[in-house]
Amino acid sequence: MIFGASLPAYSEQIDTFKVINNMQDRTYNIQNLPEPRRVEGVTADNFKQRVTDVYSPAVFKGFAKQWPLVNAANQSDQALCDYLVNVSTNTPLPLVLLPQKTKGRMFYSKDMRSMNFQRAQATLQQALAHMMHFAQANQALAVDRVCVQSARIKDVMPKLEKELCNPLLPDNHPFIWLGNPVTVAPHFDEAHNIAIVAAGVRRFTLFPPEQIDNLYIGPLEHTPAGQPVSLVDLNSPDLTRYPKYAEAFKHALSVELHPGDAIYIPSPWWHSVESQSNINVLVNYWWSGNYVSSALPFPMLLHAIQALKHLPEDQQTAWQHMLKHYISHDDTRWEHIPPTLRGVLGNRNQSVINKVHNWLKHKIAR
Template sequence: MQDLTYNIHNLPEPRRVEGVTVDNFKQRVTDDYSPAVIPGFADQWPLVNAAKESEQALCDYLVDVSTNTPLPLVLLPHKTKGRMFYSEDMRAMNFQKAQATLQQALAHMQHFAQSNRELAVDRVCVQSVRIKDVMPKLEDELANPLRPGNHPFIWLGNPVTVAAHFDEAHNIAVVAAGVRRFTLFPPEQIDNLYIGPLEHTPAGQPVSLVDLHCPDLTRFPKYAEAFKHALSVELRPGDAIYIPSPWWHSVESQSNINVLVNYWWSGNFVSSALPFPMLIHAIQALKHLPIDQQTAWKHMLNHYLSTDESLHEHIPPSVRGVLGMRNQTTINRVHNWLKHKIGR
């Protein structure tokens, strides 16, 4: 009998928020630092309506709005069962990369969709492509009314599972075709998720090594605690989910052909304002110092990351720099200072 103790299908769902508008988005969604489902967000999209009609109608619609620009294609051998992950020795990945036009990629996806899943047919997917670069006709149609000006990205493919990871930016992810399951963990569960290498990753961000469908509690015993705090939800075409950064989330596309559209934003104005590279730099700079120096730098970080503005009242506002009011002039000056210090 299957052990249902850690079955993600039994987890509670994130909060659901109805009637979200650009005027109440902050108050009703982002002011609460937790994921939120926005049902029916994209019910009126022609893309969603084509997907609801049939897989063929979906493919025809995408081909009609696409260019012949080559896309980055991920090829997942049959034995992976669609789980994008490491090879057994973790020295490489369990998938290959290629390039194909959208028409070619969709032909691969349809080949899988028309075959028996038990046959040795590779799965394919296209991950995170900016729509304006490959489907410019869709740019206006997919404009996000809650985040005007944010560029949409598209993800499409056969059933694929992406391990739990975090994004550096906040995210609204919209299911446009197929069914997707999102399983989410609060940032403070990092100790219990057994995160893999930071700079050697399947798709750019570090991932949890735990297989959520078959967790090995002998190897990963602390996952039992992470599971207690997890959320999970299955979304259908038209539904959206807001995922604040850096909540951990695994994404499982379940239908033969799936399409996701997402929007990232962070409020950062320059390329140096990226938390994850900062983390890598901090590890490189501090981790191998003697323990007393590490402790001293932890105190330093706690001091300067404090939201208590009174800690810096002794410095005149005009010369507080990065410790003061954030404006474009100060941001550019700090950016250039970092470029000089790190790039020398």
Template sequence: MLKLRPSELSAPNEYHDLSRDEFEALIQNTYQPFVIRRVAKDWPIVTASDDAFRYLQTQARESDSEIENVRLTRVPKSSQKKMFYREDMRAMNFGIAELSLKNCFARMERKIDDADYAVQSTPLSKLFKSMLKQHHTHLLDSFRKPLIWFGHGLKIAAHFDEADNLAIVGAGKRRFTLFPPEQIANLYVGPIDHTPAGQAVSLVDINQPDLNRFPNYVYAYENALSVELNAGDGIFIPTPWWHHVEALSKFNVLLNYWWSDRRVSTATPVVALLHAIQSFNTMESNRKEAWKTLLGHYLGEPEKVRGHIPEHAQGILSDMDIDLIKNLDAYIKQELNKR
């Protein structure tokens, strides 16, 4: 039987002691995930990583946030630590409850009914204000604030983010397995509008892939990267690279930053994708192919699209300024409201 173990894949490129300029140059000049070892070695959560649970409890008290309500994910033992669909895909195999932070800690500590618990994607400033000052990376502007993820060891199916992602392990170990965007067809992606946590996910269990059901996953595996990170290590993941994330320790902490270089607009890539699906998927195939040609043209190299047009007449084909973006937003909203 063919074994496709993530641990046997090549790792992304690794760097140490990156400066801000070096970090930005790597992002600009490569379109690859990369690891930054020990980038947060001096963070207090990292130096306290052997007892990170108690550290977070202390920070919650110092931040007066123990009564703050948060969403706690509960993954039953039968789900084998994987946040995913139930077998019939009508519902999810986990539950979410809103509890005080203090009660979240209590459930994590006691592991009630042997389930696994986690708090995910929550602003650090909401729960642990006392940590903000000492838990920022020199690689990003100070106004970018991190999100925190903490809890038991869970597995998150391969998905992509709409923005670039810098993820830093605060405590525990995590394995990231990464797939280039062009492997989407070989990842057997599930529904777009019925998902475990907002983004569409691969239906393949990468630790035990069912190659009878998902035979082309072999090609995704052949193009994948995988790496295990320790406390203090970080990884940059460009959008929309697919990534499967597995927290490997009893208690795990991750801080991450999402950001985008696109200008503020209603036209986020995922919303645009949803609208394109709505617009084109009911077309006859010949018309759909024609529209794919148009989309490919207008999403191609800007100078090939607009180079023959005088600069003052380029309109939305130009490097849009904020006024043009606002006008286009208003037009799109107006057109949608007509429907």
């Protein structure tokens, strides 16, 4: 009787646990997050004032709706593939293969020692054939998902680049991303980014840089695609393991974009990208004004960790003051130095940038 009487109580506990989990799922559903600001009528003349001077993401609805690529995608997957093949070369593309068990989440293996995907190369025709196979297959079949990550369009589809009009960044060379439904974990870019959805539906979920402590960032050197990523699964966050994500969620933005829509992502905002359609295409433009590797922020971060992390706390604090002093927009701090001798503190023209770059190479090579 005692054992029998305990069963309903245990069952109620299980039901209550399920209810709590379901409530948690709804509470942290990224689809319920506020969207980034929308900017209408953005032009090359007002781009800086209305977009980049405001340090937050922005959405441009219908920005590229006239692109032939977008028009082909709006017809059908087959029309999209035919269009892409027509503007492509036979140049091998970097391919990512995601087994069915990954459900398209491009991430680490369970023990984090390797990745849950494989890399390969294929022509665009071969890649598209595999994508179409996934799109047409019964989802019960063990069909890998395939995607092409970050191929420079001028190298693999030179005809396409001529048909992509972006008046905001006319001199920048775009990259293309295409594939089956794939989710990329929150990461940052070292450059500002305009990403344009050309085919399919994509969801962007974004976090301000100051939320880094609440996103549980993984290894800096051992990463899925070059940049460190959050270990939190945004579609199923484990708050027992990652409790501070609850705070990051309060500051997040999320938006679902359709063919022709674009989003501006300032660097280094954290962002997750989830492509949701059977076949998806994204075109993006990066720009930063940094033309040498030593001017990129991420190598600086790794160098700072290597140089400062082992120091005693008082010396770390001293160097933090040093960094705060020199990384400043207050040019009055250097007025005591003759302008021609300010070097990297003064007018950072290409000559100064190259000189500092070469000095750093010499120092590191010693």
